[in-house]
Amino acid sequence: MNRDEALLRELGLWPTVSLLETKVLIEGQDAFARPQEVKVTPPSTKPVSHGQSIKPLDAKEERVKETKPEEPVKSTGQLTLQERVLSCAACALHATRQHALVGKGNAQADWLVIAESPSTEEDLLNQVAIGSAGEMLANLLNAVGATVFENTYHTYLVKCRPVHNRPPSLEESRACRHHLLEEISHLQPKVIVLLGRTVAKLFLELDLPLTQMRQKSYDFRGVGVVVTQDMGALLRQPSEKAQAWRDFMFAKKILNQCTQRVGSDDTTNT
């Protein structure tokens, strides 16, 4: 049993998803062609509408890739960001939180994964991407060749947990958005994965059924954004794992397209 088969078996996808599918997608020949055309729009030059300035992808400085597991966003503003989030009271969620969680992972990660808000366990323990949902996410990322916190960075749409497991409101999302934009600005990821319809709806401010948002790439300041299932929902509906895996393969394809585009720009500029 090779590594790919082992990963798919761990996810419970073997033999539902064959290695043939894996190979074809990794090679960039979309075996799961959808009616919708993959659209990666050119980098936006429009100003950021929520206060923070984000460089378009083409304008990013040369990236030096290093593997630094479990490293928080490292920049001159990192401590300030943490401090600001910890002391933030910009929305009502501050009153009921146990902790306020900024993201965690490699500060130069290609993958940025955005979940809705800290889970009960994450809020209590002040840890990012843990528990059964965290394991599910790690397995899916592993299955497409990414390693959690090594070449991924995980954060939340809102940094404080709403009580009673309710989704954050648009107002709360907007209040917290500048923290998220600051993380994106520091990271400059190559692909952003949104976990669940609520995150997609509030991040993209696009009210569509989840099924209509999957297998499409949305442009956010020059970065491709892909939507998949929330990990909690996936735990309740394990039959959806194969589709979630396809979403992550699609995200990998968007990431690879970005890598090729940046490489070709670098060649043109030399």
Ligand code: SF4
């Ligand atoms: Fe501040 Fe965000 Fe927490 Fe609201 S959710 S209090 S905006 S850190």
